[in-house]
Amino acid sequence: xxxxxxxxxxxxxxxxxxxxxxxxxxxxxxxxxxxxxxxxxxxxxxxxxxxxxxxxxxxxxxxxxxxxxxxxxxxxxxxxxxxxxxxxxxxxxxxxxxxxxxxxxxxxxxxxxxxxxxxxxxxxxxxxxxxxxxxxxxxxxxxxxxxxxxxxxxxxxxxxxxxxxxxxxxxxxxxxxxxxxxxxxxxxxxxxxxxxxxxxxxxxxxxxxxxxxxxxxxxxxxxxxxxxxxxxxxxxxxxxxxxxxxxxxxxxxxxxxxxxxxxxxxxxxxxxxxxxxxxxxxxxxxxxxxxxxxxxxxxxxxxxxxxxxxxxxxxxxxxxxxxxxxxxxxxxxxxxxxxxxxxxxxxxxxxxxxxxxxxxxxxxxxxxxxxxxxxxxxxxxxxxxxxxxxx
Numbered sequence: 001x002x003x004x005x006x007x008x009x010x011x012x013x014x015x016x017x018x019x020x021x022x023x024x025x026x027x028x029x030x031x032x033x034x035x036x037x038x039x040x041x042x043x044x045x046x047x048x049x050x051x052x053x054x055x056x057x058x059x060x061x062x063x064x065x066x067x068x069x070x071x072x073x074x075x076x077x078x079x080x081x082x083x084x085x086x087x088x089x090x091x092x093x094x095x096x097x098x099x100x101x102x103x104x105x106x107x108x109x110x111x112x113x114x115x116x117x118x119x120x121x122x123x124x125x126x127x128x129x130x131x132x133x134x135x136x137x138x139x140x141x142x143x144x145x146x147x148x149x150x151x152x153x154x155x156x157x158x159x160x161x162x163x164x165x166x167x168x169x170x171x172x173x174x175x176x177x178x179x180x181x182x183x184x185x186x187x188x189x190x191x192x193x194x195x196x197x198x199x200x201x202x203x204x205x206x207x208x209x210x211x212x213x214x215x216x217x218x219x220x221x222x223x224x225x226x227x228x229x230x231x232x233x234x235x236x237x238x239x240x241x242x243x244x245x246x247x248x249x250x251x252x253x254x255x256x257x258x259x260x261x262x263x264x265x266x267x268x269x270x271x272x273x274x275x276x277x278x279x280x281x282x283x284x285x286x287x288x289x290x291x292x293x294x295x296x297x298x299x300x301x302x303x304x305x306x307x308x309x310x311x312x313x314x315x316x317x318x319x320x321x322x323x324x325x326x327x328x329x330x331x332x333x334x335x336x337x338x339x340x341x342x343x344x345x346x347x348x349x350x351x352x353x354x355x356x357x358x359x360x361x362x363x364x365x366x367x368x369x370x371x372x373x374x375x376x377x378x379x380x381x382x383x384x385x386x387x388x389x390x391x
Contacts, residue, residue: 003050006042008076011098013192015048020055023048028056035063039072045079070117073099089171090178090196091189096165097179098190178203201337208338211368229371230272231385232332235363236375237280237355238264238292261288265295269373269387274330276370278363280355281323289325298327301334306356308349324359339366354379 015023032053036046043050044065053060069075077099162169178199179186185199194202241258259267277298281289293300304324312319324345328334335341339362347356360381363372377386 003036003038003041003043005047006039006044006072006076008039008073008099009044009047011076011095011190012080013095013190014051016192020048020052024052024055027052027058032058032061035061038062038064039066039069044069044072044076087189087192088196089167090175091192093162093165093167093172093175094179094186094190096161096167096172097175097186100161204336205338208336208368212365214368230270231275231373232272232370233276233278233363233367233372234269234271234375235278235280235359235372236269238267238289238376240264240282240285240288242284261291264288264292267375268296269375271329271373272371274332275328276332276367277325277327277329278359279325279327281325283317283319283321283323286323289323293325293327296327298329301326301328302343304343304345306359307344307346309346310349312349335366 014020027049032049034046034049036050037044046060050060065075077096159169162172165172167175174196175186178189178196182199182203185194185203188194189196189199239258241260275298277293277296279289279293290300303326306322306324308320308322310320341362345356345358345362347358350356364383371385372383373385373387374381375387377384377388380386
């Protein structure tokens with residue numbers, strides 16, 4: 001005979017393959033020790049035991065507990081809420097929500113069960129009262145007994161709910177937030193298919209991808225960026241002046257007008273209070289570059305390396321790389337996780353001073369909704385504000 005599973009039991013995930021295999025082997029050797037519990041003809045506890053019995057070739061035993069259980073949902077929770085090794089407090093909170101707040105139909109079903117149980121107990125108490133007091137119906141009030149169970153009282157506050165679920169308030173709040181944001185991922189966490197942290201990461205990735213897509217659509221319809229907001233991200237490639245240039249055909253002045261460090265420091269852009277600075281610097285100009293970061297009002301955080309894939313000129317080394325310094329102002333956020341990457345960018349060097357396209361693409365992917373400014377720009381990029389003597 002086949003049985004369907006009660007909704008209260010479905011809130012809990014099934015055993016994984018290893019655990020179910022161990023249970024099957026135990027039942028094969030020792031038989032079924034705990035009968036499968038039935039409530040109104042449905043399996044309320046023992047889904048895994050039924051599967052294990054089937055795999056072990058053992059006939060399962062059943063016990064009907066309908067008459068002894070007031071609230072099957074609370075009964076299952078009290079039996080499994082602490083006993084099962086759940087992955088996290090958030091998973092436990094989501095299972096609690098699945099039993100006690102996710103489904104309007106479930107709430108109606110629980111209310112129906114409670115009404116019927118209360119009615120049955122009330123009628124039983126009334127009959128018992130009439131047997132004990134034969135004259136109770138002759139003008140007596142009948143007294144009656146309040147048989148309403150306390151098990152099914154609704155928990156009005158989050159603190160009470162958290163206590164009932166056996167989790168902290170923060171976990172319940174985070175579970176509720178995930179449930180509202182993505183019922184699909186919430187269900188996967190409750191079933192143990194993914195962790196709460198993995199679900200949050202996937203949601204952030206999806207949200208970030210949407211921002212990137214929207215920003216790309218805006219760039220495709222505009223040559224520049226019109227905004228009443230100040231720049232929130234600045235990329236700058238200062239025209240560093242070098243004091244020792246021996247090969248005339250390679251002099252930087254042949255390509256563009258250079259500037260001393262003090263002049264570059266005076267070019268500090270007007271930005272938003274919270275802003276990110278990405279400043280290009282060659283290895284010999286590292287100290288000057290750090291001075292510019294400070295003069296422009298930013299705090300140095302870290303740097304990345306552009307591997308140009310081609311060997312250039314140099315005194316100590318033949319240069320093949322350039323540095324990209326990172327500074328922040330105010331409470332500017334670091335690289336969001338979906339766009340975090342290696343600190344080394346690899347792209348062949350192009351014509352003089354042209355920076356790698358992969359860095360622009362990374363910036364646009366990492367911070368799609370920030371207003372961006374390129375300082376000392378030579379070739380404007382769609383969606384960027386620009387500043388320089390060649391634009």
